[in-house]
Amino acid sequence: MIGADNIMRFKDLFEKINNPVQLEAEMNNAAYPYLEELRHHGVDNLEECKYFLLCLDKLYQLGRISPLRDPEYDEALDIYLDAGGEMIRGDMSSGDKAVHVYPSLKGTIKKVHYISEEERKKRSNVPTHKSLEQWLQSVRTELLDNGYKPGEIELGLYTKYDGLSLILEVENGKIKSAITRGDKDLGMGQNKSKLFRRINFEGFDFAKKFGLKCEALVSYENFKKYNKKFGNGELVDPRSAATAILNSDNPALEELTYLTLMPLMIIVDGVEYPIPNKHIDPFPWAEEFQYGARVRVDLNHLKGSIVAVEETIKFLTDEIKEHLAYPADGIVIRIEDPEIKSILGRNEAECINNWERAYKFPPETKKSKVVDIVQEIGSMGKLSFVAVVKPVTMKNKVIQRVSLGSLARFMELNLAPDDEVLVQYDIIPYLTVDSTCKRSGNKPFEYLKVCPDCGEPLMFFPELGCMNPNCPSRIIGKISNYCSKMNIYGVADGIITTLYHKGILNRISDLYKLEDNYEKMLEIEGFGKKKANNIIEAVNKVDSVDPYTLLGSMGIQSAGRRMFQRILKKIPFGDLIEFTVDDVPKLCNIEGIKFKTARKIVEGLMENRKELERILKYVKLNSNDKKYKMTVCFTKVRNHKFEEFLDKMGIKSTDTFTKDVDMLIAAPGVTKSSKIDKAAKWGIPIMSINEAYVHFGYSEY
Numbered sequence: 001m002i003g004a005d006n007i008m009r010f011k012d013l014f015e016k017i018n019n020p021v022q023l024e025a026e027m028n029n030a031a032y033p034y035l036e037e038l039r040h041h042g043v044d045n046l047e048e049c050k051y052f053l054l055c056l057d058k059l060y061q062l063g064r065i066s067p068l069r070d071p072e073y074d075e076a077l078d079i080y081l082d083a084g085g086e087m088i089r090g091d092m093s094s095g096d097k098a099v100h101v102y103p104s105l106k107g108t109i110k111k112v113h114y115i116s117e118e119e120r121k122k123r124s125n126v127p128t129h130k131s132l133e134q135w136l137q138s139v140r141t142e143l144l145d146n147g148y149k150p151g152e153i154e155l156g157l158y159t160k161y162d163g164l165s166l167i168l169e170v171e172n173g174k175i176k177s178a179i180t181r182g183d184k185d186l187g188m189g190q191n192k193s194k195l196f197r198r199i200n201f202e203g204f205d206f207a208k209k210f211g212l213k214c215e216a217l218v219s220y221e222n223f224k225k226y227n228k229k230f231g232n233g234e235l236v237d238p239r240s241a242a243t244a245i246l247n248s249d250n251p252a253l254e255e256l257t258y259l260t261l262m263p264l265m266i267i268v269d270g271v272e273y274p275i276p277n278k279h280i281d282p283f284p285w286a287e288e289f290q291y292g293a294r295v296r297v298d299l300n301h302l303k304g305s306i307v308a309v310e311e312t313i314k315f316l317t318d319e320i321k322e323h324l325a326y327p328a329d330g331i332v333i334r335i336e337d338p339e340i341k342s343i344l345g346r347n348e349a350e351c352i353n354n355w356e357r358a359y360k361f362p363p364e365t366k367k368s369k370v371v372d373i374v375q376e377i378g379s380m381g382k383l384s385f386v387a388v389v390k391p392v393t394m395k396n397k398v399i400q401r402v403s404l405g406s407l408a409r410f411m412e413l414n415l416a417p418d419d420e421v422l423v424q425y426d427i428i429p430y431l432t433v434d435s436t437c438k439r440s441g442n443k444p445f446e447y448l449k450v451c452p453d454c455g456e457p458l459m460f461f462p463e464l465g466c467m468n469p470n471c472p473s474r475i476i477g478k479i480s481n482y483c484s485k486m487n488i489y490g491v492a493d494g495i496i497t498t499l500y501h502k503g504i505l506n507r508i509s510d511l512y513k514l515e516d517n518y519e520k521m522l523e524i525e526g527f528g529k530k531k532a533n534n535i536i537e538a539v540n541k542v543d544s545v546d547p548y549t550l551l552g553s554m555g556i557q558s559a560g561r562r563m564f565q566r567i568l569k570k571i572p573f574g575d576l577i578e579f580t581v582d583d584v585p586k587l588c589n590i591e592g593i594k595f596k597t598a599r600k601i602v603e604g605l606m607e608n609r610k611e612l613e614r615i616l617k618y619v620k621l622n623s624n625d626k627k628y629k630m631t632v633c634f635t636k637v638r639n640h641k642f643e644e645f646l647d648k649m650g651i652k653s654t655d656t657f658t659k660d661v662d663m664l665i666a667a668p669g670v671t672k673s674s675k676i677d678k679a680a681k682w683g684i685p686i687m688s689i690n691e692a693y694v695h696f697g698y699s700e701y
Helices: 005-017 020-039 046-061 068-083 118-121 131-146 220-229 238-247 284-289 302-323 338-344 409-411 472-485 492-503 509-522 529-541 547-552 563-566 579-586 595-615 640-648 674-682 689-696
Strands: 096-099 150-161 164-171 174-180 187-190 209-217 260-268 271-274 293-298 328-335 356-360 364-377 381-392 397-405 422-423 428-431 458-460 464-466 631-633 651-654 663-666 686-688
Touching: 005 020, 005 046, 020 046, 020 068, 020 260, 020 397, 020 472, 046 068, 118 131, 131 302, 131 356, 150 260, 150 302, 150 356, 209 238, 209 458, 220 238, 293 302, 302 328, 328 338, 328 409, 364 397, 364 472, 381 409, 381 464, 397 409, 397 422, 397 428, 472 492, 472 509, 509 529, 509 595, 547 563, 547 595, 579 595, 631 674, 640 651, 640 689, 663 674, 663 689, 674 686, 686 689
Parallel strands: 631 651, 631 663, 663 686
Antiparallel strands: 096 187, 150 293, 150 328, 164 174, 164 209, 174 187, 209 260, 260 271, 328 356, 364 381, 364 422, 381 397, 422 428, 458 464
C-alpha cells in the first residue's frame, strides 16, 4: 500500500505550504501513485484521502496546474464520497474571514460527464462517472417516492464560467461583503469587499437589500495584457490571473480593471432568480455573455427526450467555444419548476442543490501515432512510462510526450509502434484509445526486466522497480524523498540529480555538508552564488523536527511518519533506532502492526542506523511531552479557535475517529455520518458543537 504516512504528508502540504509553486511540485510527485492506490484498493483512510483532495483543490484555488486532469480528480472525489467522505471544499489563501449572509448561494455543483446513457456506456472507463440521463432518472424516482407524478419538466441550460465564485451582500446600494465560497462547515469564506468598495448599486430600485452570486473572471483579451504587465508572462490561464488579483491583499487599482464580476444568481426576499431571468433582471448587459437555452424533457420517456438535450448542449458548446470572450468549462443544467425544486431540496451539509448538475466540456482530442515508449526509473526506484507520439498541436501547444502513469495502465493500453491513439489535452496531456484507433499490427512494447541505470533485475515491491540500494536512481530518489518529507523546499529533483552526478551528494547526510562543497557547486554550469546559497539555506533552515518526521523521511519501506508516530508512543526513539531482528516481536505488540511489516521496519532501521547518526549531528529532535486528559473528534464541523481553547485545557482534537476517542462533536442538526454510526456502536458520547461549547465553558463564538 502507498504511504502509511500520507495523511500527515498531505495534511502538512495543505496546512503549511502557501507557495503554490512548491505545492505544485510536491503534488506532481504524489498524485498519480496515490490515484492508482485509490483505483486498485479503494479508500484505506478517509482523512488521508480528504487531505489529498484538499491539496489538489488548493492548487486549483491558487491558479496552478493540477497534476490530475479534471476527470481524474472527479474520479478520486467520487471514490472518496462513495467511501463515506464529506464533500471537499477548499478556501482562498488570504483575506479576512466572514460569515455567509446568503448561505443558499454558496456551494458546489455535482458533475455529470456524459449526456446520454448510450454515450456513457460507449465512452466511459470510470465507473463513478455519471450521465445526465442517470441523474434525471434518479429525479423521477425521488418524485415518485414523494407522491409527485412525474411528467414533462423544463430544464434551464446556463454557461458554466471558469472563474472564482463570489457572493455579494448589497444593502442600500453598497457592497457590505464580497465573500469567497469558503469553508462549508463553518459557513465562512474570505471577505474581499475592500477590493470592490468603489462599486455601487445605487441606481438599482428593485430592492434595497439582496444577495448576488458572481463569478470573478478575466477575459481572454485582458488575460494577455495582465499577464504581460503584472504576471511576467508566467500565468497559465485567465483563471490564474483572477486568482492573482483576488489573492492580493492590496492590488493596484489598475489590476482591478482587468476583472469582471459576472452575475449568475440573485436572491431577493428569500427568493432566488438565475440571471438572465424574465422576472427580474437588473443586469441586462450580462445576457450578451450568457449562452443558454430552455429545453423540455419527459421524465417518463427519457430515451427520446435526452436527444433534444444532447443536441442543444452541443450547439451551446460550439457557440461558447467560438464566441464567448470569457473562459467557460461547461454547462449548468437546472430544473426550473419551483415545486420540483422544493421536493428535491438542498443538501445543506454538503452545500449542494439537488436540482442542478454541471456538465463539463470534454477535453480537446486529436489522433496521433505512437513513436516510442520511454521507460525510466523514477523517484524511489519505480519504473515510469512515457509515450512519445507524433506531434499534435492543441491550445497552441505542441504535444509529443504523454505520461502513461503506472505499469497497470501500460499493460492495459498494450501499445505498439505506429498504433493510432487519442491525445486529450485540457491542462495536462492524456493518452487513450477507442474503437476508431487503428492498430499497426507491430509487436507491442514490453516493459523492462532490468534497471536501465544499474543493470539489476527489476522486482515488484509492490510497484515494478529497482530494489538495488546502490542504484543511482534509488539514491537520488531517497534524497529527494527526504527533502520532500522534511519540508526542505527549494531542493528539487533536478538539483539533487545534478549534485549526485557531480559527486557532491551521495547520501542524505551529504545535504548537511554542502557548505564544505560550496566552491564545487559554483563550478557547475547554472549554479551561481545566489542559487548555491539558497540551496544551503533551505537545508539548514530545517534544523529541528519531530522524531517521527525524521524516521518517516528515511524512505523505510512500509513505514512513514504516521506509522512512526504510533510506534514512538510505545517505544522511545533511542531504543527504537537500536532495534535488531530480535526486537521484531516488540513492534508486533503494537496494534495494527503485523510480523511482516514489523520485520521490514526493523530491517529499514538497521540499514539506516549509521545514516541517522550522521544526520543527528546536524538536526535536533523536538521534545513533545504534552499529556492530554481526553481526546475529541469532530464530524461535519470544525472551529479552530475552539480547538485551541480545548488544547489549552489539555484536550486533544483529532480528525481520525478510533476507539481511543472520548467524545464525538457533530455539526448542529447532523444525526447521520460514518463517525456517528461508529460512536453509537462503540458507546462513545456524542454532542453537538453548541452543546460542547457549553459543556467545556467556551464562550468566544
